[in-house]
Amino acid sequence: xxxxxxxxxxxxxxxxxxxxxxxxxxxxxxxxxxxxxxxxxxxxxxxxxxxxxxxxxxxxxxxxxxxxxxxxxxxxxxxxxxxxxxxxxxxxxxxxxxxxxxxxxxxxxxxxxxxxxxxxxxxxxxxxxxxxxxxxxxxxxxxxxxxxxxxxxxxxxxxxxxxxxxxxxxxxxxxxxxxxxxxxxxxxxxxxxxxxxxxxxxxxxxxxxxxxxxxxxxxxxxxxxxxxxxxxxxxxxxxxxxxxxxxxxxxxxxxxxxxxxxxxxxxxxxxxxxxxxxxxxxxxxxxxxxxxxxxxxxxxxxxxxxxxxxxxxxxxxxxxxxxxxxxxxxxxxxxxxxxxxxxxxxxxxxxxxxxxxxxxxxxxxxxxxxx
Numbered sequence: 001x002x003x004x005x006x007x008x009x010x011x012x013x014x015x016x017x018x019x020x021x022x023x024x025x026x027x028x029x030x031x032x033x034x035x036x037x038x039x040x041x042x043x044x045x046x047x048x049x050x051x052x053x054x055x056x057x058x059x060x061x062x063x064x065x066x067x068x069x070x071x072x073x074x075x076x077x078x079x080x081x082x083x084x085x086x087x088x089x090x091x092x093x094x095x096x097x098x099x100x101x102x103x104x105x106x107x108x109x110x111x112x113x114x115x116x117x118x119x120x121x122x123x124x125x126x127x128x129x130x131x132x133x134x135x136x137x138x139x140x141x142x143x144x145x146x147x148x149x150x151x152x153x154x155x156x157x158x159x160x161x162x163x164x165x166x167x168x169x170x171x172x173x174x175x176x177x178x179x180x181x182x183x184x185x186x187x188x189x190x191x192x193x194x195x196x197x198x199x200x201x202x203x204x205x206x207x208x209x210x211x212x213x214x215x216x217x218x219x220x221x222x223x224x225x226x227x228x229x230x231x232x233x234x235x236x237x238x239x240x241x242x243x244x245x246x247x248x249x250x251x252x253x254x255x256x257x258x259x260x261x262x263x264x265x266x267x268x269x270x271x272x273x274x275x276x277x278x279x280x281x282x283x284x285x286x287x288x289x290x291x292x293x294x295x296x297x298x299x300x301x302x303x304x305x306x307x308x309x310x311x312x313x314x315x316x317x318x319x320x321x322x323x324x325x326x327x328x329x330x331x332x333x334x335x336x337x338x339x340x341x342x343x344x345x346x347x348x349x350x351x352x353x354x355x356x357x358x359x360x361x362x363x364x365x366x367x368x369x370x371x
Contacts, residue, residue: 031070034059054081069098080109097129106130106140112148124148132170136160140170177211242337244365253369262295263335265328272368274323292324295334301326 024030027037029044038055042048048056048070058066066072068079073087073096080099087096099109110128123146130140139158142151157165157175165175168182175182202214241261248256253267265271273292292301301324326335 032058032060035070050082050084072096078109099129101129101131101137106142106151110140112144121146121152126151132174134171134174136170136174138165138170138174181210244337248365251367251369254367261336263337265333265335266331267369268328268330268333270370271326271328272323272370273326273366274368275365291338292326293336293338295336301335 022030022032023034025036026040027035027042029042029046029048031047036057037048037052038057039052042052042056053070054068056066056068056070058070058072060066060072064072064075064077066077066079068081069077069084073085074090075093076095077085078095078097079085083099085096085098087098090096097109097111101108106128108128108130110126110130113125113127115123122143124144126140126142126144126148128140129137131137137160140154141156141158143153143155144151154167154169156167157170159165159175162178163175164179165173166179166181167184168180173182202216204212205215206212243258243261244256248258248263253269253271254263254265256263293299294301
């Protein structure tokens, strides 16, 4: 009997709060198909104010749900008290969160993602729409305390202008580039599997502010070639060609012909060629030296003559290091490495140098392209 009385009472109550097929709870003025006035403060007629709608929940006749509003503009429209949505016709069917993006402590509209059983201190993430102190709007992603009392780490900020900031404080260090890594390093684990094209690719450098830029290959100091094995030399004439063979590395700036010993530059600019080696004397007072010649003119460009007396014993000498600077005027410029015999103390006068027989080796060769 009691249950029948309760059902009758509920039916009478619902009937009393319904108009033209609408059902209202705590309101005699339902604004759509189903309307709950949580604060029981809506007017008997007319449209409730924003403050009155703040505690309302509504379901419209086209299936939209509004929380904190009576005219939802999306399938689910949630708004903070006193903030009406400005959306007229959304082009995305889904969820709309409406609130004041100027709220303190970046507490504009957003979501908490909570893992109740996660490790202590790692239970909560926050994603929300807010602004920094300069008034720039951004989507904010933070790690926060387990009780949502404050932020523990700024993770990422996506600004309305399309810039993305990683880490840092959006108030003091907002993203000023399309991707701005404010704190931490950048790592690409598979970058070594992406082999580039040395003739067309550009090089990436960072300026004083950490901004990545590309530069021409010609504007970059780079060691292009280093001999892997000793190269044995022999000479019986001033113009004997030195063939280095395969150990010379490939480069976008030159090609080397292992049959002719000719190195052809593909790019103009200033080059430094450094080589080291040990050589045996041909006869008393003569040395086996290494030189460079201009193929087109036959002119000597540079040669090694700075022998180390301390390293020489008997008929064996050691050239510790020798660098020749070559100004390549244009692509196609060719040089050839040569070996020749030179009299001790008279190495500068090519006309007085005599040929002979002997051997030596170059243990290290580098070719450096500079600006």
